Amino acid sequence: MTAEPVALPYDRPALAQALGADYEERLLAAHHWMTLARELDSRMLGLQRQGRIGFYGPATGQEAVSVAAGLASRPEDWIIPGLREQLIALVRGHSLARYVHHLFANDRDPARGRQMPCHPTAREVKYVSMSSVVGTQITHAVGIAYGLKLRKDTGVALAFFGDGATSANDFHAGLNFAAVLGLPVLFCLTNNQWAISVPVERQTHVKELAMKGGAYGIPSRRVDGTDFVACYATFAEGLEAARASPGPLLAEFLLYRMTPHSSSDDPSRYQAPDWMAQALAHDPVRRMEELLTRLGILSDAARTSVREEAARLVKEAVNEAESVGTPTPESMLTDVLATAPSPVAPRSEPA
Amino acid sequence: MTELTLVQAVNRGLQQAMHDDGDVILLGEDIGLNGGVFRATDGLQKEFGAERVIDTPLSETGIVGTAIGMALYGLKPVPEIQFQDFIYPAFDQIVSELAKFRYRSGGQYPCHVVIRAPYGGGVKGGLYHSQSAEAYFAHTAGLKVVIPSTPADAKGLLLSSIHDEDPVLFFEPKRIYRAVSGEVPEGDYRVPLGEARIAREGSDLSVFAYGAMVHPALQAAESLAESGPSVEVVDLRTLAPLDEKTVLASVEKTGRAVIVHEAPRFCGYGAELGSLFAEKALFSLKAPVVRVTGFDTPFPYALEHLYLPNAPRILHAIRETMAAG
Ligand SMILES: Cc1ncc(C[n+]2csc(CCOP(=O)(O)OP(=O)(O)O)c2C)c(N)n1
Ligand SMILES: [Mg+2]
Numbered sequence: 211m212t213a214e215p216v217a218l219p220y221d222r223p224a225l226a227q228a229l230g231a232d233y234e235e236r237l238l239a240a241h242h243w244m245t246l247a248r249e250l251d252s253r254m255l256g257l258q259r260q261g262r263i264g265f266y267g268p269a270t271g272q273e274a275v276s277v278a279a280g281l282a283s284r285p286e287d288w289i290i291p292g293l294r295e296q297l298i299a300l301v302r303g304h305s306l307a308r309y310v311h312h313l314f315a316n317d318r319d320p321a322r323g324r325q326m327p328c329h330p331t332a333r334e335v336k337y338v339s340m341s342s343v344v345g346t347q348i349t350h351a352v353g354i355a356y357g358l359k360l361r362k363d364t365g366v367a368l369a370f371f372g373d374g375a376t377s378a379n380d381f382h383a384g385l386n387f388a389a390v391l392g393l394p395v396l397f398c399l400t401n402n403q404w405a406i407s408v409p410v411e412r413q414t415h416v417k418e419l420a421m422k423g424g425a426y427g428i429p430s431r432r433v434d435g436t437d438f439v440a441c442y443a444t445f446a447e448g449l450e451a452a453r454a455s456p457g458p459l460l461a462e463f464l465l466y467r468m469t470p471h472s473s474s475d476d477p478s479r480y481q482a483p484d485w486m487a488q489a490l491a492h493d494p495v496r497r498m499e500e501l502l503t504r505l506g507i508l509s510d511a512a513r514t515s516v517r518e519e520a521a522r523l524v525k526e527a528v529n530e531a532e533s534v535g536t537p538t539p540e541s542m543l544t545d546v547l548a549t550a551p552s553p554v555a556p557r558s559e560p561a
Numbered sequence: 562m563t564e565l566t567l568v569q570a571v572n573r574g575l576q577q578a579m580h581d582d583g584d585v586i587l588l589g590e591d592i593g594l595n596g597g598v599f600r601a602t603d604g605l606q607k608e609f610g611a612e613r614v615i616d617t618p619l620s621e622t623g624i625v626g627t628a629i630g631m632a633l634y635g636l637k638p639v640p641e642i643q644f645q646d647f648i649y650p651a652f653d654q655i656v657s658e659l660a661k662f663r664y665r666s667g668g669q670y671p672c673h674v675v676i677r678a679p680y681g682g683g684v685k686g687g688l689y690h691s692q693s694a695e696a697y698f699a700h701t702a703g704l705k706v707v708i709p710s711t712p713a714d715a716k717g718l719l720l721s722s723i724h725d726e727d728p729v730l731f732f733e734p735k736r737i738y739r740a741v742s743g744e745v746p747e748g749d750y751r752v753p754l755g756e757a758r759i760a761r762e763g764s765d766l767s768v769f770a771y772g773a774m775v776h777p778a779l780q781a782a783e784s785l786a787e788s789g790p791s792v793e794v795v796d797l798r799t800l801a802p803l804d805e806k807t808v809l810a811s812v813e814k815t816g817r818a819v820i821v822h823e824a825p826r827f828c829g830y831g832a833e834l835g836s837l838f839a840e841k842a843l844f845s846l847k848a849p850v851v852r853v854t855g856f857d858t859p860f861p862y863a864l865e866h867l868y869l870p871n872a873p874r875i876l877h878a879i880r881e882t883m884a885a886g
Pocket of ligand 1: 293294342343344345371372373374375376402404405406471
C-alpha cells in the first residue's frame with residue numbers, strides 16, 4: 211500500500227520563524243540524522259533476522275521527535291529516555307561506533323553487554339541509563355530536575371515515555387511531584403498509538419492523552435510528532451520556558467508506529483491492514499524530504515549522497531563491532547556494588 | 562557521649578550528615594513540619610530548610626523514584642518510607658532501578674540512595690504496621706541492607722550508609738525506638754557497614770539476631786549466665802553484604818546455632834544463615850540449626866505477643882539445641 215505524504219505546509223518565512231535565520235542548516239542537519247536513523251533501523255532489523263544481533267527495537271516513524279530534542283537541547287539538559295530515544299544520544303554526541311558495540315553486546319559496549327540491545331547508557335551526553343520497565347524513568351526525571359533547581363543549574367530534564375506508560379504508576383507520581391515541587395521537567399509523551407498490540411483507545415478513555423497533564427495542573431499540548439519543524443519549535447519553546455521559570459510542561463507527540471513493536475513482534479495478528487497506509491502518509495522522513503525538495507534546499511543528488519553516507523557510516527560501525535569479541539566472563543561480576551567484594555561465581559560450575 | 566533513645570540517635574545522625582554535607586536531602590511523608598510520625602526528623606526542616614527536608618505527596622514510588630533521580634544528578638537523598646509495610650509501591654523502583662543502575666550502566670550511573678524505614682512488630686500495628694520485609698531486599702543483588710539494634714549503632718551505621726557509595730536500605734526497629742537508650746558518641750561517628758558485632762561472648766552456643774530481636778536474645782543468654790550454657794549473641798547489623806567471617810567464626814567456636822528473626826520462617830533471612838552453616842561449617846556443628854521466627858502467616862494484631870519471638874521462646878530453642886548434641 212502506498213500513500214502520498216501529508217505535506218508539511220511551511221514556506222521560507224514560516225521556517226525562519228520556527229527555526230531561526232539559519233533554518234536551512236538546521237533542516238539539513240536534521241535530515242542527515244533522520245536518514246541515519248532510518249538506515250540504522252532497517253540495517254539492524256535485518257541483522258537481527260540473520261541472528262547477528264539478539265534483539266532490536268526500531269524507532270521508525272519517531273525520528274523527528276528525537277532529532278528535534280537532540281538539536282534543540284543544550285549540553286546541560288538531561289535526557290531520561292523511554293523505549294525509543296537512542297537517537298537523541300547520537301545527536302548529542304554519543305559515538306555511533308560505541309552505540310553499535312552496545313547493539314552487538316560486545317566487549318566494547320560501555321555497559322559490557324549486560325543489557326539487551328537498544329538500552330544504551332551515555333553519561334557524557336547526560337543520557338541516563340534505562341531499564342526495560344515501562345514508566346519507571348518518569349520519576350527519575352523529577353529527581354534530576356530537583357537537583358537542577360536546587361543547584362541553580364540552567365539544565366532541564368527531558369522525560370520520554372510512550373502512550374502505554376501513561377497508564378503506569380510513575381506517570382501519575384512523576385507529573386504530580388513535578389507540578390507540586392515546581393520543577394523544570396519537559397514531559398515528552400511519544401504517542402505512537404500502540405503499546406505492543408494495544409491501541410491507544412484501549413489505553414485511555416480520554417480523547418487526547420495531553421489532557422492528563424491538566425489533571426496535575428501542568429500546561430500541556432498535542433503536537434504533530436512527524437513534523438520536524440513543529441517538534442523543534444515545541445522543544446525550543448518548552449526548554450526556554452522551563453529554564454525561565456521552573457515548572458513542568460507536557461507535550462504529547464502524535465506519532466504513527468511504522469514497524470513491529472520490536473524484532474519479536476508480529477503486528478499482522480492485531481493491526482488492521484489500513485494502518486500502514488496512514489502511517490506511511492505521516493512518514494516523518496518523507497515529509498521532511500518532500501519539504502526540502504519543494505523549497506529547493508535539498509537536490510536529488512544531495513539526498514542520494516546523504517543516504518549513501520548514512521549507509522557507509524552504519525556499515526563501518528557494524529564491521530568494527532563484529533570484529534570485537536563477547537565481554538569477558540569476569541565482567542559479569544563487577545559493578546554490582548562499589549565497595550563490596552564481587553559476588554562469588556556459582557561454586558558448582560567447573561572452573 | 563550523650564544518652565539517647567534509638568530514634569533520637571537516628572535524628573542526630575541525620576542532623577550530623579546534613580550539617581557536614583550540603584548534598585544530603587531528606588524527603589518523605591510528614592517528615593518536615595511534623596518531624597515524621599515517629600519524630601525521627603524532628604527539627605530538621607527548621608534547621609536546614611524546606612528545600613532540604615521535603616514533605617512529598619503520598620506516593621512511595623514517587624518518593625523513591627525521585628530520590629533515584631536526585632542521586633543520578635549527584636545529590637545524596639535519604640528518603641523515609643513512613644512504615645516499611647508501605648514500601649511495596651516502591652518495590653519496583655528499588656529492585657528494578659536502584660539496585661541495577663550501577664550494573665546496567667557499566668558504572669556510569671552509580672545510584673546512592675539511603676532509604677530509611679521503621680520496621681517490625683510489637684507496637685500493636687497489625688498486618689500493615691508490623692512487617693519485617695528485609696529478606697526481599699537482601700535477596701536483591703546491588704543493595705545493602707542495614708539494621709541497627711542500639712542507639713550508638715543507629716547513628717554510626719546511618720552515617721556510614723550516607724557516606725557509602727551504594728544503595729542502602731536502612732531499617733529501624735520501631736519497637737525499640739524509645740524502649741532502648743544508650744550512650745551515643747558526638748560528631749561524625751561511624752560504624753563500618755559489613756561488620757557484625759559480638760553483642761555477648763559465649764562458648765557453647767551462638768544466637769544470631771538483628772534489630773529488635775537482639776534484645777530478647779541477650780535476655781535469654783543472660784538468664785543462663787549462672788547455670789550455663791554459655792551463650793554468644795551475634796548482632797548481624799549488616800544483612801547484605803553479610804559478615805561471613807564473624808558469623809562463621811562464632812559457629813565454628815560454639816558448634817551450635819540458633820537464629821532469631823521476626824519475619825516468617827519460610828525463605829526468611831535465617832534460611833540463608835542455615836545454608837551458610839551447612840555449606841561452610843557443617844563439620845563444626847554438634848546439633849541441628851534451629852530457627853526462632855515469626856509464623857508463616859500475615860502479621861496478626863490481637864495475638865502479636867504469640868507471633869513475635871521472645872526470650873522464653875529463644876531460651877526454649879537454646880535448651881533444645883543443647884539437648885540435641
Ligand atoms: C512495566 C512493564 N510492563 C510490561 C512491559 C512489556 N512491554 C514492553 S513495551 C510495552 C508497550 C509499551 O508501550 P508504549 O509505552 O506506548 O511505548 P512504545 O513501545 O509504543 O514506544 C510493553 C507492554 C514492560 N516492559 N514493562
Ligand atoms: Mg506506544
